[in-house]
Amino acid sequence: MAINHDGLGRETPWAETVVTQEQxxxxxxxxxxxxxLFGDPAVxxxxxxxxxxxxxxxxxxxxxxxxxxxLGALEVDLPKLLHGEQEIVYYAPxxxxxxVRHRIKIIEVGRKKSRTYGELDYFTVLITVKNxxxxxxxxxxxxxxxxxx
Amino acid sequence: xxxxxxxxxxGLAVAPASHGPFFEEVQVGxxxxxxxxxxxxxLQLAKYAAASGDFNPSHVDEEIARxxxxxxxxFAHGMIGMGFIGELLVRWLWDRPLRxxxxxxxxxxxxxxxxxxxxxxxxxxxxxxxxxxxxxxxARNQRGEVTHTGTALAALPTRPLAPxxxxxxxxxxxxxxxx
Numbered sequence: 001m002a003i004n005h006d007g008l009g010r011e012t013p014w015a016e017t018v019v020t021q022e023q024x025x026x027x028x029x030x031x032x033x034x035x036x037l038f039g040d041p042a043v044x045x046x047x048x049x050x051x052x053x054x055x056x057x058x059x060x061x062x063x064x065x066x067x068x069x070x071l072g073a074l075e076v077d078l079p080k081l082l083h084g085e086q087e088i089v090y091y092a093p094x095x096x097x098x099x100v101r102h103r104i105k106i107i108e109v110g111r112k113k114s115r116t117y118g119e120l121d122y123f124t125v126l127i128t129v130k131n132x133x134x135x136x137x138x139x140x141x142x143x144x145x146x147x148x149x
Numbered sequence: 150x151x152x153x154x155x156x157x158x159x160g161l162a163v164a165p166a167s168h169g170p171f172f173e174e175v176q177v178g179x180x181x182x183x184x185x186x187x188x189x190x191x192l193q194l195a196k197y198a199a200a201s202g203d204f205n206p207s208h209v210d211e212e213i214a215r216x217x218x219x220x221x222x223x224f225a226h227g228m229i230g231m232g233f234i235g236e237l238l239v240r241w242l243w244d245r246p247l248r249x250x251x252x253x254x255x256x257x258x259x260x261x262x263x264x265x266x267x268x269x270x271x272x273x274x275x276x277x278x279x280x281x282x283x284x285x286x287x288a289r290n291q292r293g294e295v296t297h298t299g300t301a302l303a304a305l306p307t308r309p310l311a312p313x314x315x316x317x318x319x320x321x322x323x324x325x326x327x328x
Binding site: 055066067 | 167168169186187193196197199200201202203204205206207213214217220226227228229231232233235236238239240243244245246247248249250251252253254255256
């Protein structure tokens with residue numbers, strides 16, 4: 001078995017972080033995405049957002065203790081992981097300076113047939129990002145397949 | 150190899166200088182201007198690993214990817230494609246909010262491959278006071294093979310009614326007797 005099914009339900013503690021322009025810039029640089037909504041204060045101010053916002057997949061950077069969760073609770077091998085699917089639900093935009101908290105929880109563990117890879121172990125993590133008023137800002141469900149052999 | 154599109158994309162009918170599309174102006178079947186990304190480099194995957202914190206060695210270490218990962222060599226993070234398609238969406242939506250964005254990686258992407266991102270409006274409707282459009286999205290490599298597939302939901306505003314807007318049939322308001 002490539003995965004410990006007892007990892008279902010395990011979660012990281014809530015972690016406090018601040019969204020920074022540096023993090024936004026690093027992601028945009030890696031994506032070679034120069035859209036000014038993510039980096040030009042004047043252009044972003046003229047938009048309905050009224051200022052710079054994080055790009056749509058920014059939630060991927062929230063991963064405090066994620067590796068410990070996957071290695072410790074699920075006992076998976078990092079090189080065997082395939083991050084195949086993600087669903088992001090947006091409640092409010094993230095902006096530089098936002099003080100947020102996030103938590104990662106294993107919400108599914110099982111074995112299924114992947115259209116791409118055949119029958120494999122898989123797990124789903126839920127990443128929840130909230131503001132200090134405990135309101136959800138964004139959440140993502142990420143499904144990982146675990147290669148065998 | 151083509152560079153990624155400059156902004157604003159040439160030929161875009163509405164230059165999003167300060168706002169994105171209005172709900173009533175979007176037709177089902179509308180195809181978003183495609184975004185063609187530059188070929189993925191190993192340095193880019195290292196930058197993406199650092200920016201996303203995803204240090205799975207299969208994305209940067211050839212030996213590990215080949216021997217331990219069993220994937221035949223280094224391959225890109227599946228979700229880098231989601232970042233690229235996110236760019237496609239925001240180039241069109243500009244400041245209109247995304248409500249939901251889901252994506253599946255369906256084929257391995259290797260360094261050197263160039264992805265083209267595309268999207269098409271497939272549905273529009275109103276739900277709980279939100280004007281929603283559903284966009285079928287995806288990416289394909291330079292050989293035309295689909296690498297990612299998914300959907301996005303966005304909420305678009307409608308133009309506010311102008312005060313004192315002319316009414317087409319004023320006689321209806323004046324209760325004129327006909328006949």
